[in-house]
Amino acid sequence: MTRAAVYLPDGFDGSDGRDGPGRLEEIEFDVIEAESAQVVLPEVTVRDERGGTLFTGGGLVFDPSAGGGPWAGATADRAARAFGVVNTAFHTQRTLRYVSGLLGHPLPHLLVRIGMHEQSRGWGGGHYRLPGQGAGADPEATSPAGEVHLGGGAGFVARSGTEQYFRAPAHNPAIICHEVGHHVCRHTADFRLNRLRPPGQQTNKKTALDEGTADVITAIMLGTPDIYGWHRHAIPHTERRRRKLDPRWTMAHFQGGPDSDPHDDGMVWASACWSARQRVTDISADPTRFDTLLLRGLELAGRDNPAGLNRDALRERRHFSRLMAAMARADPALAPHVLAAMADHGIHLGVSNNDLCRAARTNPSRLVNE
Ligand SMILES: [Zn+2]
Structure with missing residues (x-):
């Protein structure tokens, strides 16, 4: 067990002026490995694709640094990126453990890659990708079981007072849970019948049921409809x-x-x-x-x-x-x-x-x- 800092769901009631996307807490975290820019758990591997060394063998308590970002300074940005990897690993594991507990069996191991698709401009969102058609779905490089891609962040969220929070998807439990929800859909209802397609030629087009189910799984995990x-x-x-x-x-x-x-x-x-x-x-x-x-x-x-x-x-x-x-x-x-x-x-x-x-x-x- 390793100590880690993450954002826990805070039952946000929709009022304005919250400081971050959750309640910052330290928890005990069961990790298999945390080195360079990657954290490995039984259910998920989370990797920051921008490289560099984020983990050097100590604990996993990092300052979210208001999301970091290009204007935050190198030390704050590195801490924010390390926090993002740990926070993403925590919420992915939490969601997959809850779901597989109810189903009575595990789902395929999920790979989450942070800092994707940022060649021309920053990206503050995420998507779920299978090898096949669609942006960012390189058939050679994408796992046939599915991957979550998160941007490195773009823009700011206003906070109480004059401060701003860099919009880093890896800090935001709602974006993480939604994308994990697509992995759950792919390996249960499989709305697009991807299991009948060749593993490298699956479709990434989502139906309303897929998006809606991912949203309700998010609401369940965060304990709020907002x-x-x-x-x-x-x-x-x-x-x-x-x-x-x-x-x-x-x-x-x-x-x-x-x-x-x-x-x-x-x-x-x-x-x-x-x-x-x-x-x-x-x-x-x-x-x-x-x-x-x-x-x-x-x-x-x-x-x-x-x-x-x-x-x-x-x-x-x-x-x-x-x-x-x-x-x-x-x-x-x-x-x-x-x-x-x-x-x-x-x-x-x-x-x-x-x-x-x-x-x-x-x-x-x-x-x-x-
Ligand atoms: Zn979606």
């Missing part, structure tokens, strides 16, 4: 761009089609899941029971193999109602509560996304939240 409340605190709660899970988002807001943003459409799914989880706690059941239903449902949804990789099979896997049906099968006793909460968002069994959307728009009075 998952991006720290770095998006300047965006009103009522705007989509805030990405706060909320009863207001129903199938009436669903766009669909090739020009839609899967993050926006996924927010309907994530909000419905969060309402269902709230409903489960309202009947005095443990929220973990909802989490188990979600995870086992994802796994059940991924289990039936179509005859081949065809358009119908892919289209079906985009349907919210298909995953909801699998979740209901995972815990029949809890299912009526979950289905009732999801109906409030306009999601019903056996109906395609487009038809759910049409129904919600023509008959909004059926939606409790309209």
